[in-house]
Amino acid sequence: MTEFLSTRVDLTADEQVIIIYQLRVILSDISMFSFLLFLSFLLGKWTEFLISLIAMLITRTHIGGIHRETYWGCCAHTLLFFTAVILLADILSKTCFWGIYVVFVIVDIVFAPCPSLERGRFGVNARKRMKLLAVIGVILCGLCGVIVIPEYNNIIMVTLSLVHIEFMLKLTMGRRTNKNA
Numbered sequence: 001m002t003e004f005l006s007t008r009v010d011l012t013a014d015e016q017v018i019i020i021y022q023l024r025v026i027l028s029d030i031s032m033f034s035f036l037l038f039l040s041f042l043l044g045k046w047t048e049f050l051i052s053l054i055a056m057l058i059t060r061t062h063i064g065g066i067h068r069e070t071y072w073g074c075c076a077h078t079l080l081f082f083t084a085v086i087l088l089a090d091i092l093s094k095t096c097f098w099g100i101y102v103v104f105v106i107v108d109i110v111f112a113p114c115p116s117l118e119r120g121r122f123g124v125n126a127r128k129r130m131k132l133l134a135v136i137g138v139i140l141c142g143l144c145g146v147i148v149i150p151e152y153n154n155i156i157m158v159t160l161s162l163v164h165i166e167f168m169l170k171l172t173m174g175r176r177t178n179k180n181a
Contacts, residue, residue: 028071028074032074032075032078033053035075036049036053036078036079036082037049037050039079040082040086045086047152048085048086048089048152048155049082049086051149051152051155051156051159052082052085052086052155052156052158052159053082055141055155055156055159055160055163056081056159056163058137058140058141059104059108059134059137059138059141059160059163059164060163060166060167061133061137062108062112062113062130062131062133062134062137063108063111063112063113063114063130063134063163063164063167064112064113064114064167064170065114065163065166065167065170066166066169066170081162084158084162085155085158085159085162086155088158089154089155089157089158090154092154092157092158100157100160100161101138101139101141101142101157101160104138104160104164105135105138105139107164107167107168108131108134108135108138109131109135111167111168111171112127112130112131112134112167113127113130113131113134114167114170114171138160141156141159141160142156144156145157
């Protein structure tokens with residue numbers, strides 16, 4: 001693909017490396033999504049998986065979280081994440097707790113986005129925008145879970161809980177590393 005682009009556009013060696021990396025990321029994400037969708041379809045939980053995935057993407061994209069260093073580590077982590085969401089959502093009570101959404105909003109306002117070597121540093125305006133998008137994401141997820149699709153509220157609440165637990169772990173580990181440096 002990069003060779004094809006190189007014949008059409010003048011690319012430096014660095015640009016070629018970046019394009020190759022981005023293509024690998026896209027292909028690995030597509031393969032992981034396809035595998036998880038297939039597995040959830042086999043288990044009869046594909047709707048729950050898709051709702052959880054959407055809730056995770058809406059929030060985690062803006063607050064950050066734990067990243068794995070290898071493709072297989074990421075696959076295992078992602079599989080465990082969605083398995084935990086589906087199992088915990090079935091186990092937990094079906095009652096709605098508006099309070100948990102409020103806690104997520106407060107956490108996002110105070111702490112998001114999580115500083116990370118993988119994501120680089122953000123300026124003040126970028127941080128404000130990411131906080132705002134994270135809060136809007138939590139509010140949208142909460143409204144969907146309570147008003148639009150209440151039968152899937154537990155999936156949304158557990159997904160957001162695990163996303164925020166990962167976020168706080170990453171934030172805590174990052175701060176501990178910075179204090180030791």
